Amino acid sequence: MELRKSDYESYDYRKFWQDNKRGYEDFSERKAIRKLLKNFEKKGTIADIGCGFGRLFNEYNDFDRVIMLDYSVNNLKNAREVINDFFFKNKSAKKPNSLYFIAADAERIPIKNDVLDMVISVRLMHHLNSPERFINEVQRILKEDGCFILEFANKRNLKNILKFFLGRTKKSPFSSEPLYIGETIRDYHPKIILRYIKSSGLKLIKLLSVSNFRISFLKTKLKPCILTKLESISQVLFSSLKLGPSIFVKSVKKSSNLFTESIDYVKNNGSEDFLDISEILVCPACGSSGNCLIISGEVISCGSCGKKFKNFDGIYDLRNKSE
Ligand SMILES: [Zn+2]
Numbered sequence: 001m002e003l004r005k006s007d008y009e010s011y012d013y014r015k016f017w018q019d020n021k022r023g024y025e026d027f028s029e030r031k032a033i034r035k036l037l038k039n040f041e042k043k044g045t046i047a048d049i050g051c052g053f054g055r056l057f058n059e060y061n062d063f064d065r066v067i068m069l070d071y072s073v074n075n076l077k078n079a080r081e082v083i084n085d086f087f088f089k090n091k092s093a094k095k096p097n098s099l100y101f102i103a104a105d106a107e108r109i110p111i112k113n114d115v116l117d118m119v120i121s122v123r124l125m126h127h128l129n130s131p132e133r134f135i136n137e138v139q140r141i142l143k144e145d146g147c148f149i150l151e152f153a154n155k156r157n158l159k160n161i162l163k164f165f166l167g168r169t170k171k172s173p174f175s176s177e178p179l180y181i182g183e184t185i186r187d188y189h190p191k192i193i194l195r196y197i198k199s200s201g202l203k204l205i206k207l208l209s210v211s212n213f214r215i216s217f218l219k220t221k222l223k224p225c226i227l228t229k230l231e232s233i234s235q236v237l238f239s240s241l242k243l244g245p246s247i248f249v250k251s252v253k254k255s256s257n258l259f260t261e262s263i264d265y266v267k268n269n270g271s272e273d274f275l276d277i278s279e280i281l282v283c284p285a286c287g288s289s290g291n292c293l294i295i296s297g298e299v300i301s302c303g304s305c306g307k308k309f310k311n312f313d314g315i316y317d318l319r320n321k322s323e
Pocket of ligand 1: 288
C-alpha cells in the first residue's frame with residue numbers, strides 16, 4: 001500500500017510540538033543528536049532532510065552552510081521564521097555563512113553527488129514510500145567520510161512487544177514487513193533499515209535507542225528530571241536491544257577500496273566546497289547538474305531540459321510534480 005503524503009501545507013506542524021506536550025521526546029531526540037555529533041567537527045555543509053519547521057536547527061546552526069530541505073513549502077516558510085526568531089533571541093549564536101531552503105522529494109534529492117559533509121534526518125522515514133531509495137540518495141550526495149544521522153520509527157519497540165504478548169494486537173512486532181499507522185505513517189523493523197544502510201555502502205558507526213520511556217503511564221507518573229536521567233542512561237544501554245520507539249543511527253560514507261579512499265581523502269580535504277548553491281543543484285526532471293539550473297527572480301529554469309520551477313522568495317521549489 002502506497003502511503004498518502006502527509007499534508008503539511010495546510011497543517012502547521014509546530015502545533016504537534018506546542019505546549020511542551022512532547023517535551024520528553026524533544027529532549028530525547030536532542031540528547032541523541034548531541035551524542036552522535038560529539039567529536040564531529042561542525043564544518044562544511046549539512047542538510048536537514050525532512051527539516052519540518054526547523055525544530056532542530058539549533059543543534060547544527062554552527063556548520064558553515066546549512067540546507068533546510070522538506071517537501072512542504074509551508075514547513076520551510078515556518079522554518080525560516082523559527083530560524084530568524086532563534087537568531088533574534090540568541091544574538092551570540094554562530095550563524096552559518098549560507099542558509100538555503102529547498103522544497104524537494106527525499107527519494108529524488110536535487111543535489112549533486114559527493115558534496116555534503118553531513119545529512120541529518122529525523123521523523124521523515126516513516127512518511128516515505130521507499131526508505132531504501134532515500135538512503136541510497138543520501139549515500140550518493142555525501143562526500144567521502146561524510147556522515148549521516150538518521151532517525152526511524154521502530155515497530156519492534158517494547159510497547160508493541162508487550163501489546164502483542166498481552167493479546168492486545170495481532171500484528172507481530174517481530175515480522176519484517178512495515179507496520180502501518182493510519183495512511184501516512186509506516187514503522188520499520190530495525191534489521192530492515194540496517195540492511196538498507198549496509199547495502200547502500202554506508203558504514204554503521206553507532207546506534208542509539210531513543211524515547212525509551214514513551215509510555216503514557218511512565219510519562220505521567222515520573223518527574224521530568226527523573227525521566228530525562230533515565231532516558232540519557234538508557235539510550236546507550238538499550239542500544240543493543242533496540243527497544244525504543246525511535247532509533248537513531250550514525251553511518252559514514254566509506255570507499256570499499258582502501259587505495260581510492262586515501263587518495264579521495266586528500267582530494268576532498270575541504271578544497272571542493274561550492275560557492276553558490278546553483279553549483280550543487282541537480283534538475284529533478286532531467287538529472288542535469290553543474291550550473292544547469294538558472295535562478296532568475298521567481299523562476300528557476302533548467303538549461304538542459306527547459307523545465308521551470310519556482311522560487312518563492314528564496315525557497316527553491318524543486319519538486320518534480322508532473323511525475
Ligand atoms: Zn532539466
